Amino acid sequence: MTFISNLINGISLGSVYAIIALGYTMVYGIAKMLNFAHGDVIMIGAYMSFCATTYLNLPVPVAILIAMCVCTVLGIVIEGLAYKPLRRATSLAVLITAIGVSYFLQNIALIIWGSAPKTFSSVVPFGSLRLFNGGLIITAESVVTVLANIVIMISLAIFTKKSKMGKAMRAVSEDKDAAELMGINVNTTISVTFAIGSALAAIAGVLLCSAYPVLMPTTGSMPGIKAFTAAVFGGIGSIPGAMLGGILLGIIEIFSKSYISTQLSDAIVFGVLIVVLLVKPTGLLGKKIAEKV
Amino acid sequence: MKKYKDLSSFAKTNIKCYGIVILAFLVMYPLQSSGMISHSISGQLVPICTYVVMAISLNLTVGFLGELSLGHAGFMSVGAFSGVITAISLSAAVPSPTIRLIISIVVGGLFAGIAGLIIGIPVLRLKGDYLAIVTLAFGEIIKNIINCLYVGIDEKGLHFSMQSDAALGLSEMGRVIMKGPQGAVGITKTATFLSGIILILFALFVVLNLVNSKTGRAVTAIRDNRIAAESVGIGITRYKLTAFIISAMLAGMAGALYAQNLSAVAATKFDFNTSILILVFVVLGGMGNIFGSIIAATLLYMLPELLRGLADYRMLIYAIILIIVMVATNSTQSKQIIAKIKSSLRTRKSNGEGADL
Numbered sequence: 001m002t003f004i005s006n007l008i009n010g011i012s013l014g015s016v017y018a019i020i021a022l023g024y025t026m027v028y029g030i031a032k033m034l035n036f037a038h039g040d041v042i043m044i045g046a047y048m049s050f051c052a053t054t055y056l057n058l059p060v061p062v063a064i065l066i067a068m069c070v071c072t073v074l075g076i077v078i079e080g081l082a083y084k085p086l087r088r089a090t091s092l093a094v095l096i097t098a099i100g101v102s103y104f105l106q107n108i109a110l111i112i113w114g115s116a117p118k119t120f121s122s123v124v125p126f127g128s129l130r131l132f133n134g135g136l137i138i139t140a141e142s143v144v145t146v147l148a149n150i151v152i153m154i155s156l157a158i159f160t161k162k163s164k165m166g167k168a169m170r171a172v173s174e175d176k177d178a179a180e181l182m183g184i185n186v187n188t189t190i191s192v193t194f195a196i197g198s199a200l201a202a203i204a205g206v207l208l209c210s211a212y213p214v215l216m217p218t219t220g221s222m223p224g225i226k227a228f229t230a231a232v233f234g235g236i237g238s239i240p241g242a243m244l245g246g247i248l249l250g251i252i253e254i255f256s257k258s259y260i261s262t263q264l265s266d267a268i269v270f271g272v273l274i275v276v277l278l279v280k281p282t283g284l285l286g287k288k289i290a291e292k293v
Numbered sequence: 294m295k296k297y298k299d300l301s302s303f304a305k306t307n308i309k310c311y312g313i314v315i316l317a318f319l320v321m322y323p324l325q326s327s328g329m330i331s332h333s334i335s336g337q338l339v340p341i342c343t344y345v346v347m348a349i350s351l352n353l354t355v356g357f358l359g360e361l362s363l364g365h366a367g368f369m370s371v372g373a374f375s376g377v378i379t380a381i382s383l384s385a386a387v388p389s390p391t392i393r394l395i396i397s398i399v400v401g402g403l404f405a406g407i408a409g410l411i412i413g414i415p416v417l418r419l420k421g422d423y424l425a426i427v428t429l430a431f432g433e434i435i436k437n438i439i440n441c442l443y444v445g446i447d448e449k450g451l452h453f454s455m456q457s458d459a460a461l462g463l464s465e466m467g468r469v470i471m472k473g474p475q476g477a478v479g480i481t482k483t484a485t486f487l488s489g490i491i492l493i494l495f496a497l498f499v500v501l502n503l504v505n506s507k508t509g510r511a512v513t514a515i516r517d518n519r520i521a522a523e524s525v526g527i528g529i530t531r532y533k534l535t536a537f538i539i540s541a542m543l544a545g546m547a548g549a550l551y552a553q554n555l556s557a558v559a560a561t562k563f564d565f566n567t568s569i570l571i572l573v574f575v576v577l578g579g580m581g582n583i584f585g586s587i588i589a590a591t592l593l594y595m596l597p598e599l600l601r602g603l604a605d606y607r608m609l610i611y612a613i614i615l616i617i618v619m620v621a622t623n624s625t626q627s628k629q630i631i632a633k634i635k636s637s638l639r640t641r642k643s644n645g646e647g648a649d650l
Contacts, residue, residue, distance in 0.1 A: 034425075082616055085624035092361060093623040096576045099569055100619060103612035111605050225429070225565060232426045264455075267437035270430035277427055278415050 001136050006258050007251065012142030012211065014250020015149035019204040020227030021234070021242035022156065023197030029173040029237035030193045033091060036098040037078060038201060039224015040105035043217065045071045045202030046209040047113060050120055060123045067202040075198025076191050084187065102221075109217035117216045120209035141211045148207060152200065153243055160239065165192055173237065226253075229273055235286025244284055249273075303505050309584045310497050314345075317591075318490045325486060333598070335486075341594050342489025343551040346496045348574040348590035349583055350543035353500050355572065356581035357509065358536045359516030360417070361425040364432025365544055365571050368405040370563035372545025373552035374439055376401030377477040380553060381470050382446055390483040398492070398549045405545020408435070409538040417533045432568055439560035444471040476559030477552065484554040492550055493587075496543050500583060503539060512536045513581075577618060 020042060027035045045067045052063035082101050086094045124140045131138065160166035168189045171179040180186050208223055209215050226249060234245025249269060256268040276284065300308070321338060324330045351365045380397040387393045416427050443454040447467030454460040458469045471477045503509045511532045514522040523529055552558045571590075578589030596614070600607035621627050 082620065085620050085626065088625050089623035092355075092576055092580070093619055095361075096573055097616055097619040097623075099573065100612050100615035103608060104616065107605075107609040107612060111609065221565075225433075229426065229430065232423065261441075261455075263441045264437060267434045270433050270437075273430050274415070274427050277419060277423055281419050281423055283423075 001132065002258070005136055005138070006254050008138055008142055010251035010254035011247055012139075012145045012250070013254060014230075014247035015145045016204055016208045016211070016246075017223065017227045017230045017250050018149055018243045018246025019152060019200050019207070020223060021231040021246045022152070022239065023201050023204075024228050024231040025234075025236055025239060025242040026169075026193050026197050028231070030169060031083065031190050033083065033094045034098065034228070035083075035194075035197075036095065036224070036228075037101035037105060038197065039220035039222075039227070040102050040109075041071050041074060041198050041201040041220070042205040042208065042223065043109060043215075043220030044074060044105060045198075045205035046120065046215055046219065047109060047118075048202070049123065049206045050118060050209070050215055053121065053123075060125070064123065064203065064206055067206060068199045071198040071202035071205075072195045075194040075201075079191055079194040084190075106217045106221075113217065115217065117214045120213040120215045122210040122213065123206055124210055139211075141207070145207045145211065148203060149243075152203070153239075156196075156239060165189070169193060226269070229270065232283055233273055233276060235283030238283075238285045241283060241285035248284075303501075306584065307501055310501065310587065311494065313584070313587060314490060314493050314497065318486075322486060337595065337598060338486040339484050339489045339554040340551065341591055342486070342493055343547040343554075344571065344574065344594050345493050345587050345590045346547035346550075347544055347571045348578065348586040349493070349496045349500055350540045350547065351571050352575045352578070352580065352583060352586045353503070353536055353540040353543075355575050356579075356586075357504055357512050357516065358533060358540075360533075360537075361572075362428040362540075363425050363565070363568050363572065364428035364430070364435075365540075366563040366565070366567035367428075367432035367435040368408060368541040368544035369548035369551065369567070370432075370435050370439060370560060371408045372401030372405040372548030373558060373563065374442075374471065374477060374548075374560075375404035375545070376549025377480055377552045377558070378444055378451070378470055380481070380483070381468075381479070382451065384481065390481065391488075394483045394488060394550075394553060397553065398546045401549025402542040402546040405548065406538050406542035408545075409541025410534070413534050413537040413541075417530065417537060429565065429568075432563075432565060436560050436564055439471075439476070440474050442471055443469070443473055445469045474559065474561075476557060476562070478557045480553060480556055480558065482554060482556060484550050489550060492546060496546075497583065499539065499543065503536070504583075508532060508535055573615065577615075 020038065023038050023041075024035065027033065027038070048067035048070045049063045052058045052066045053060060058066070078101055082097050083094060086097060122141060124144050130136075160170060168179070168184045169192070171182065171184055172186055172189045176186055179189075204223075204227075205220070209219070227246065230245040230249040231242050232245070233249060234241030234243070252272055253265055253269050257265040260268060280286070321330075325335045325338065347365065347369060351362065354360055354362045354365070376397040379400040380393050383393050383396060387396065412428070412431050416424060416431070419427060441455050443456070443458050443461055445452045445454075445458065445461040445463045445467050447464040449464070452461040452463060452467075458472055461467070461469065463469070469478070504513075511522070511527045512535075514525075514527060515529055515532060519529060548563070570593075574590040574593055575586055577593065578585030578587070597607050597611055600610055603610060
């Protein structure tokens with residue numbers, strides 16, 4: 001029974017990682033940049049939802065919608081101000097700028113909300129599910145998280161396959177210059193990608209803080225790093241890869257916490273990542289890129 | 294004597310780098326020993342020295358080897374804790390603090406070098422962002438393991454444990470050196486500004502000479518074009534590994550010095566943010582530019598201190614400055630403007646020379 005409950009917890013945590021990893025992987029696929037500020041967008045999303053429910057007493061769906069809108073705008077603004085001028089710069093320059101943005105968001109949050117942790121009340125109004133006479137307890141948060149993950153994955157898959165914008169995204173990620181010649185507005189496509197990624201980050205923030213209700217300006221950093229790891233684990237740039245990587249990472253983390261050592265769980269997660277990358281250097285579902293001489 | 298203008302670029306870099314460090318020492322040392330500068334600034338001198346060494350060593354990996362490393366603080370951590378354990382173990386056997394400091398720095402460098410070898414062999418097979426993520430993972434693993442590590446010493450020698458300090462089984466004479474999440478405790482402060490400067494000069498000596506040696510040329514050739522370098526018979530793995538290990542060793546030495554400037558140090562000090570901080574020094578100073586690393590590390594380390602009057606806003610302003618500098622120096626438009634200014638200066642100069650004739 002503990003095994004099953006651990007498995008469910010792992011899938012639930014992994015679903016949050018997967019939603020965050022989607023933001024990383026989509027941006028990487030299209031703009032070829034590691035957006036290190038993504039983890040902090042999660043934190044902003046969580047704070048927004050927190051403020052909307054606590055101070056304004058708004059209903060939960062409205063609060064989540066507000067958080068998503070704010071994060072979407074934030075993502076577009078960040079992209080336009082900080083990343084757009086660096087479209088042709090080296091990837092390292094963009095990386096450092098992204099780190100600057102990450103510091104910026106953390107410190108803005110620090111000034112507005114202070115460093116004291118806030119207790120986030122869960123957005124899920126249902127109680128836990130009790131099965132087998134209480135032998136197996138499934139929290140409502142984990143059910144909602146997994147469902148949200150599935151819905152997001154399916155709609156994103158349909159979006160990228162069928163819609164015009166989704167096709168444009170795939171074209172840009174394949175070859176930016178050729179896409180531009182075909183009349184695709186590359187800048188708009190990249191902005192839309194950031195917008196989608198940031199909106200997803202808001203959802204992830206709300207779900208993460210519902211399960212682990214401590215909200216601080218640094219709340220987003222560690223899940224951000226883990227989700228980035230998950231994206232690489234599954235093969236960065238691949239949407240199913242982000243899903244697979246996120247869920248596996250969550251399962252590994254929960255299992256090593258409960259069976260091996262609580263303190264060493266991060267070391268085990270990252271150790272597994274290193275081993276996977278050594279065996280499959282482009283991640284689990286990553287494309288193998290042939291090298292031209 | 295040759296004019297400065299006629300010297301080779303190697304000699305010029307040497308003069309600039311050694312010159313600025315010695316100059317900084319000559320200015321700061323008398324000020325510090327006579328107590329002319331405030332306590333908060335003189336307390337920053339050793340950390341600045343260690344971060345300069347870190348920037349120089351990371352520049353070897355990022356600038357010359359061309360591999361992005363996001364876990365350089367991991368090597369610093371390995372060096373710091375092995376150095377502290379060495380220093381405390383030797384406190385009875387070696388009475389002189391200076392010799393103890395030197396031994397502990399050497400040991401710190403050796404252990405970090407071994408860590409560099411262990412991580413380098415598998416990691417250097419990967420490329421680009423994948424290498425970055427593995428170094429990141431490595432830094433986190435080191436932090437996590439040291440966070441659970443308990444080390445103690447008694448007359449029988451060193452004791453290690455992953456559970457608690459009681460599990461060390463020390464005798465009554467024993468003493469706990471590392472207490473898991475609290476990190477190393479009871480460190481004797483032996484690091485001085487002079488030792489920091491000497492370590493910088495040593496790092497400069499190693500890196501500048503390495504870059505200008507046959508090995509260094511091979512390393513930059515691999516960075517510029519791996520396949521071309523391989524085709525002219527350069528052993529990729531060997532040279533990459535050499536540069537990576539030297540970089541790790543220097544980071545370990547800096548870590549050992551850093552830890553012995555404090556009375557207690559925890560593993561969380563050497564986290565992802567520290568690695569990023571050092572990377573920022575290197576990128577803003579200019580990749581492959583050692584002089585730039587020295588300047589950037591010093592200025593950027595002092596920047597939050599200088600902004601201290603702004604209290605909560607200082608890191609915000611730091612972030613804004615970082616973004617503005619990166620966008621200003623790397624965007625296409627600003628590059629065009631810089632190129633225009635340069636070319637107009639050049640035409641003016643050549644016109645001026647023409648008028649002289």
